[in-house]
Each structure stands twice: as structure tokens, then as C-alpha cells.
Amino acid sequence: MTAMPILPYGAWPSPIDAKSVARADGAPGWPAALGDEVWWTEPRPLEQGRVTLCRARLDEPDEGPKEVLPAPWNARSRVHEYGGRPYLPLEAGGATAVVFTEFSDQRLYLYRPGERTGPVPLTPAPGTPSALRYVEPVAGREGEVWCIREEHTGPAPTDVERAVVAVPLDGSAAEDPGAVRVVASGRRFLACPRLSPDGRRVSWIGWDHPDMPWDSTFLTVAAVDGDGTAASPHDVAGGPGESVVQAEWGDENTLFLVSDASGWWNPYQLTLEPDGTARAPVALAPLTEEFGGPLWQLGPRWILPLQSGLIAAVHGTASTRLAILCPDSGALDDVDTPHTEWSPRLVAAGRAGETVIAVAASPELPPEVIAVSVADRSWRALSRTSGGPEVPPAYVPRPEERVFEGPGGREVHATVYRPRNPEAQAADVERPPYAVWVHGGPTGRAVSVLDAEIAYFTSRGIGVVQVNYGGSTGFGRAYRERLRGEWGVVDVEDAVAVARALAEEGTADPDRLAIRGGSAGGWTTAAALAFSDVFACGVIQYPIVDLVGWRTGETHDFESQYLESLIGPWPQARARYEERSPVNRAEGISAPFLLMQGDEDEICPPVQARRLLERVGEVPHAYLEFQGEQHGFRRAETIRAALEAELSLYARVFGFDAGVPAVELRP
Incomplete structure (x- = not known):
């Protein structure tokens, strides 16, 4: 038997490369159904990150999924900038059709698959590009689709009005804006x-x-x-x-x-x-x-009333399950499948409406569209598609759900992924480097599913721990409200507590700890580098770093007053905004960092990242700004470049050979 080679952590050979991760990045989403037809969205990183539509038939299990929406059409809404369900399949003129929001102009289109004419617009072209946006289309009165419309009425991000509107399917509103009827309005968000x-x-x-x-x-x-x-x-x-x-x-x-x-x-x-x-x-x-x-x-749909009177429901805490709920008795019957994370996007399919469609995943299975029979609880996958590249089973990282102790004895939930590679090991005296991953939101949650990005690092000998810091969802209102007035404090303290605990118990090398996050996770990463000395380096992606700027016009309407709860009332708490902002402590950052940003980001615009760069001292750092990217990276070339740059940073700081192009650090 050949002895397993002893190699430094980080330098283990891996079959999971950045190119393959990037090529298949993303997951199927937003299932819908029309009788036995099941539809869903799929990202296409190799096609500039566009989102297409796919479908399969329940009564044709051997046919497999087919792409419905041809390139370059892109089914993606920009309402709230985060979007939502962008399409609705329906019967129109005796044939199957789909209404969808096209990303490039945000108009609603009607498309009959197979017709040569292609999609035709249903809503008018606004005077300002993308000023009229639509999301969450649902069945309305006959001949109409109802949805949320977001209208941008002026130059400021907060010049916005929203309404529930009815859009005629005959195309009359494409030239006559008055044909779009306002059904309901009143509150700022709907x-x-x-x-x-x-x-x-x-x-x-x-x-x-x-x-x-x-x-x-x-x-x-x-x-x-x-x-x-x-x-x-x-x-x-x-x-x-x-x-x-x-x-x-x-x-x-x-x-x-x-x-x-x-x-x-x-x-x-x-x-x-x-x-x-x-x-x-x-x-x-x-x-x-x-x-x-x-x-x-x-x-999203966490609950789904069925024709039988039962209710399909997604429920859980650290992980989620699909169950069938009897509203009369309260009995909750979990469906037995190997999936441990169910997306809250339930729909009913089949002629009797008794097949539940969802997207589900597990630590061993990438996200896939699942059909579950309510009658006998049997299930099958309809898509085996874009949840990530093929990760060989021996390289799949195994999640360990942990509860750590934070300041004051509070609980901090986290998931630990140890390095795993069947072809390499490290010397007994060496402890592995670890990266603390901080999710966005901050009102969000890190989930334990097969993630090729995590495997990219763990297969090379770099551990990953995902922290569901105070403020995360999935653990009740009290847990998520720990962050009220304490953003930049509780999240940083919890990330630091988990990192220190892993080091103290011997799981991680205390001198080779990194922190990484995007959006609100980028904020926590930047704050941890500015206000603590625990981390040897950090990877900051499309972050918030200047609270004053973000509160006074540098973000979109949806989150323009989010800081009222996270930090405090503006302008009364201005001193707190300034004290917490990493941009005001940039000269004190001593750990090398990598900063990455999309140049079209409307949520955390490049001005925030650039302002941080203007104030950093002599610490080694690199800045990558990607053209054509918004909030989050969707293009294959961007995802690949970001992963390789991150690995290059770790290699330089932690002292191993990464075998990827070296990112140039300044100064």
C-alpha cells in the first residue's frame, strides 16, 4: 500500500478547481407548476450569469428537463434589487405560455415556447431604463396577471412607489401605460x-x-x-x-x-x-x-394549502424539513427523504394538485428540484443540474453542527467543515488554517448543503466554519434581535468567539485564522479586521464599510432605513454610526486583505469599497472590481477569479504553495 503523502495544509492536491466551481455555480430555484408541467429557474454562469427557465413533465419521467427560455433572455427581477419570483406559467390562448420579467429592461413579457416570434412585451417601456419593475406574478382575473410593480419616480434611490397591479395578457399595455390597473397600494412595501x-x-x-x-x-x-x-x-x-x-x-x-x-x-x-x-x-x-x-x-412559500385540506410546510431551526400538516389536528408528518434543507418555494403540481414541488439539498446532495407525492410520500428528483460541479464523495466536507459560547455565555450557532482529502495528510504537529465565513443579511442564515466553494477549500486543507451569529434567522425572534443596535459588535464578537474556540480546542491554528464575507458579511469581515487582532487576513466582498454614507443615500430604498434598527435612530445616533464604521478605522487595519466588488452594485456601491481603500495604511491588500457584476457574483469568469484570488491570499499569508495565479498585493 502506498503511504499517503504528508503535505502542508492548503497545498493538498484537489480535483475541484475554480473553473469547474464557477461553471456550475448556483442552484435551481423558483419552481412553478401548470398541471403536470413543472418549471424552475436555472442560473447560467457561462452565459454572463443570465437566468433561464427549464421545465419537465411529471407524466414523462424519462424525458428529463428541457430549457425553455432561449438566450439571451434573462428571467430576473430587480424589485428591491434582490428580486424574487420572476415568472408565472399559464394557459394563454389555449396554449402553454409564461409571463416573465426580463432583466435587461425589467418589463414583463409573454412567451409561448416553440413559437418563432419569441417573447412579446406586456408592459410599457419606461422613460428611464428599468424604472418600472415587476415581481411575484400570480393568477389574477381572467385575461390578467397580477404582480408587484415598483416604479422609480426620480433620481434618488428612495424616489419609489409600489403597487399591486393587474397587467392584461393581450399586450395592450405595452403601448398604453393606462391599461395597467392599480389594484392596491398604500404602504411603501408590498x-x-x-x-x-x-x-x-x-x-x-x-x-x-x-x-x-x-x-x-x-x-x-x-x-x-x-x-x-x-x-x-x-x-x-x-x-x-x-x-x-x-x-x-x-x-x-x-x-x-x-x-x-x-x-x-x-x-x-x-x-x-x-x-x-x-x-x-x-x-x-x-x-x-x-x-x-x-x-x-x-x-417564497413556506406553507402550501393542498386540495385535500392538508398543508405542506417547510419547518425547522438549524436545518429544515418538509412536512405535511393536518390543520384540524395539528399533526405534523415529516417526509422521509435524504434532504436536510428545503427551500421555502413550495408549489402544487399534477392534475389533482397533490404533488408538492420544492428545491431541496443536503450536505451530500446539491440543490435539486424535488417532486413529492402527498399520497404515499414517494419522491424523485426532476433536475440534476447546476447545484455545483461533481464533488467526488471522498472530498465532500462533512458538516458538524456546533453551539459555541459567546460573550456573557450566549449561544452562537455554527457549522464546522474540517479539511478532507483522501489523497493527502498533514504532519501531526501542524494544525490547519481556518476561514470563518460570515453570511450576508445580516438577517439571514448559513445552511448546511453541498457547496462546491466550501469543498474547494476543505479539499486543499483549509477548514471552513460558517457562523450563524446573533441576528441570524432560524432560531426565533429573540436570537435575531440580538443585533438590534449592536451591528458591528455582536456579529464581530460571535465570529471572534468561534474562531478562538476552534483554536483553543486544537481544531485550528491560532496564527492562521481568516475571515470572509460578502455584503453584510463583508461589513462584519471589515469590522473584525478593524476592531480585533484575531484574524491573520480577510476577504471582503461587496461590503458596507461607511454607515453614514449608507444611511444618507448610498444604497437602495429597501434597506435605506435598515440601520435604524441595526445601529440606532438617525441622526441622533450619528456618533455611533461613525464609531462603528470600519472606514474610520481603516488606517488601523494590520492584517492583509482582499477586497472584491461589482461595478454595477446598487446595494453596496463601489464608492464604499473605494472609500475604504483611500484610507488604508501600509497593510498589504488587493482590490478587484468586476465589470458587469451587481450584488453578488454571477459570471463564471468572476467567480473563478474571486476563488483563485482568495486562495492566493491564503497561500501568501499562511505559507503554502497554492498552484493558482498570485494576486498582487499593495503596497
């Missing part, structure tokens, strides 16, 4: 428009600044007048300190909703009176688990 089964009522969710949708929202119900507009609206659930994130009609008098009134997002049943008012919501599964999450994108 989500989840739903028409009742009898067409007589409409429901939606709304909220106003400075609240975010995980803080306080209102569920509103209104009658639908003869002209197709909402009349006599009533707020029937939600309110200050309560977050309702979804509502679905069971019948014309019943709504099933997801609210965190108990401190956890749980499902409720709400009965409406003839006058539009409502009885008190009844909890269906009052558990210390989450059946909901943050509305970063519009269109």
Missing part, C-alpha cells in the same frame, strides 16, 4: 398578492419604513370591486412587533398565514367575516421552530 378562489377578495402583505419585513408587517384583505380594484381594506393580522411573511387562501373565507406573534414564525388559520374583518388567528403548529423566514426576496 408582497404576497393573492386573489381568493371566488375572485371576490384580495390579500397582500405590507410594511413601512423604518421597519423591515422581519420586524413588523400587516396582512391586509380587501373586497375586489367590479372594476377590479381593492375596496374597503382591513388589516387582519400583523402589526407592530409582529412579522407576517406569507398568507394563502384555503377557501373564500379562510386564510392560512405565517406569523411570528409567538416569537417563532408559525402557521395560523384565520377566518374572515362577511364584512372583511377577521376572527383571532388560530395557531396550527405552535412550536419553537421556524415555518417562515426573512423576505429578502418576494415570492
Whole structure:
């Protein structure tokens, strides 16, 4: 037997290269159904990051998935800049069609697959490019699709109006803006428009600044007048300190909703009176688990009422499961599959509507579109596509769910991925370098699924730990509200606590700890480098670094007042904004870092990153600004360059040969 070679951590040979990771980066998403047809979105990193539409048939299992939307069409919405569900398959003129938002101009288009004419516009071209944006299309009255419209009315990011609108499918609104009818409006932010089964009522969710949708929202119900507009609206659930994130009609008098009134997002049943008012919501599964999450994108479905009267539901804490809920008894029956993470994007398919479609994954399985039979709980995968490159089983990192102790004894949830490679080992005296990964949001969650980016590093001998710091979702309202007024403190302390704990127990080398994050994770990374001395280097991606600038016009409308809860009231708390900002401590950063940014980012614009660079001292650093990228990297060439640059930084700081192009550090 050949002895396994002893090689330094970081220098282990790996079959997982950056090119293959980048080529297949992303996951299928936003499933929809039309009878036995199942649709979903798929990213195409090799095609400039466009998003296409695919479909498969439940009654043709041997046919496999087919791409529906040809290049260069790109089904992606920019509402809130984070978008949401961008399309709706439907019957139009006796044939299958799809309505979708085209990324390049944000107009709605109607497309009949197979027709030579290609997609045709349904909404008008605005005077300013992309000033009219659409998301979360749903079935409306006959001959219409209803959706959320975001209208940019002026030059400032906050010059925005939103409404639930009805768009005719005959194309008349493409030339006549007046043909788009406003169904409902009133609050600054709107989500989840739903028409009742009898067409007589409409429901939606709304909220106003400075609240975010995980803080306080209102569920509103209104009658639908003869002209197709909402009349006599009533707020029937939600309110200050309560977050309702979804509502679905069971019948014309019943709504099933997801609210965190108990401190956890749980499902409720709400009965409406003839006058539009409502009885008190009844909890269906009052558990210390989450059946909901943050509305970063519009269109998720954690619960799905079925024709049988049962409800499909995604629930859990550190991981999620798919279950079938009986609303009468409260019985919750988990579906037995190998998947440990279910996306909250449930839809019903099949002629009887008793097949649940979802996107699911596990630490061994990449995200895939799954069809689950409610009758016998059998399941099958409809897509084996773009969840990542083929990671050989022996190189798949194994997640270890851990709870660490933070300051004051508080719990900090994290997932540890140790280095894993069957073809190499390190010397007994050497401990591995580790990278602390900080998720974005900050109101978000890191999930334990097969991630080729993690495997890219662990297969080379670099450990990864994902930290669900205080403020993360999945652990109840109290856990996510630890960050109120404490952003830049609690998140940094928790990341530092996890890093130190791994070093103290001998899992990680205390002298070779890195931190890495994007967006809000980029903020925490920059803050950790500026305010602590634990990390030997950092990778900062499309970050927030200047709170004053971000609060006074350097971001989009959706998050323009997010800092009111994360930091404090503006301008009364201005001193806190300035004290917390890494840009004001840039000269004190002593650990080498890599800063990466998209030049079209409207959420964390390049001006923030460039301002940090202007103030750094003599610390070695590199700045990569990628053309054509927005918030997050979608193009294969960008993803590859970013991964190789990150590995190059670690190689230089931690002292190993990476075998990738060296990123030039200045000064």
C-alpha cells in the first residue's frame, strides 16, 4: 500500500478547481407548476450569469428537463434589487405560455415556447431604463396577471412607489401605460398578492419604513370591486412587533398565514367575516421552530394549502424539513427523504394538485428540484443540474453542527467543515488554517448543503466554519434581535468567539485564522479586521464599510432605513454610526486583505469599497472590481477569479504553495 503523502495544509492536491466551481455555480430555484408541467429557474454562469427557465413533465419521467427560455433572455427581477419570483406559467390562448420579467429592461413579457416570434412585451417601456419593475406574478382575473410593480419616480434611490397591479395578457399595455390597473397600494412595501378562489377578495402583505419585513408587517384583505380594484381594506393580522411573511387562501373565507406573534414564525388559520374583518388567528403548529423566514426576496412559500385540506410546510431551526400538516389536528408528518434543507418555494403540481414541488439539498446532495407525492410520500428528483460541479464523495466536507459560547455565555450557532482529502495528510504537529465565513443579511442564515466553494477549500486543507451569529434567522425572534443596535459588535464578537474556540480546542491554528464575507458579511469581515487582532487576513466582498454614507443615500430604498434598527435612530445616533464604521478605522487595519466588488452594485456601491481603500495604511491588500457584476457574483469568469484570488491570499499569508495565479498585493 502506498503511504499517503504528508503535505502542508492548503497545498493538498484537489480535483475541484475554480473553473469547474464557477461553471456550475448556483442552484435551481423558483419552481412553478401548470398541471403536470413543472418549471424552475436555472442560473447560467457561462452565459454572463443570465437566468433561464427549464421545465419537465411529471407524466414523462424519462424525458428529463428541457430549457425553455432561449438566450439571451434573462428571467430576473430587480424589485428591491434582490428580486424574487420572476415568472408565472399559464394557459394563454389555449396554449402553454409564461409571463416573465426580463432583466435587461425589467418589463414583463409573454412567451409561448416553440413559437418563432419569441417573447412579446406586456408592459410599457419606461422613460428611464428599468424604472418600472415587476415581481411575484400570480393568477389574477381572467385575461390578467397580477404582480408587484415598483416604479422609480426620480433620481434618488428612495424616489419609489409600489403597487399591486393587474397587467392584461393581450399586450395592450405595452403601448398604453393606462391599461395597467392599480389594484392596491398604500404602504411603501408590498408582497404576497393573492386573489381568493371566488375572485371576490384580495390579500397582500405590507410594511413601512423604518421597519423591515422581519420586524413588523400587516396582512391586509380587501373586497375586489367590479372594476377590479381593492375596496374597503382591513388589516387582519400583523402589526407592530409582529412579522407576517406569507398568507394563502384555503377557501373564500379562510386564510392560512405565517406569523411570528409567538416569537417563532408559525402557521395560523384565520377566518374572515362577511364584512372583511377577521376572527383571532388560530395557531396550527405552535412550536419553537421556524415555518417562515426573512423576505429578502418576494415570492417564497413556506406553507402550501393542498386540495385535500392538508398543508405542506417547510419547518425547522438549524436545518429544515418538509412536512405535511393536518390543520384540524395539528399533526405534523415529516417526509422521509435524504434532504436536510428545503427551500421555502413550495408549489402544487399534477392534475389533482397533490404533488408538492420544492428545491431541496443536503450536505451530500446539491440543490435539486424535488417532486413529492402527498399520497404515499414517494419522491424523485426532476433536475440534476447546476447545484455545483461533481464533488467526488471522498472530498465532500462533512458538516458538524456546533453551539459555541459567546460573550456573557450566549449561544452562537455554527457549522464546522474540517479539511478532507483522501489523497493527502498533514504532519501531526501542524494544525490547519481556518476561514470563518460570515453570511450576508445580516438577517439571514448559513445552511448546511453541498457547496462546491466550501469543498474547494476543505479539499486543499483549509477548514471552513460558517457562523450563524446573533441576528441570524432560524432560531426565533429573540436570537435575531440580538443585533438590534449592536451591528458591528455582536456579529464581530460571535465570529471572534468561534474562531478562538476552534483554536483553543486544537481544531485550528491560532496564527492562521481568516475571515470572509460578502455584503453584510463583508461589513462584519471589515469590522473584525478593524476592531480585533484575531484574524491573520480577510476577504471582503461587496461590503458596507461607511454607515453614514449608507444611511444618507448610498444604497437602495429597501434597506435605506435598515440601520435604524441595526445601529440606532438617525441622526441622533450619528456618533455611533461613525464609531462603528470600519472606514474610520481603516488606517488601523494590520492584517492583509482582499477586497472584491461589482461595478454595477446598487446595494453596496463601489464608492464604499473605494472609500475604504483611500484610507488604508501600509497593510498589504488587493482590490478587484468586476465589470458587469451587481450584488453578488454571477459570471463564471468572476467567480473563478474571486476563488483563485482568495486562495492566493491564503497561500501568501499562511505559507503554502497554492498552484493558482498570485494576486498582487499593495503596497
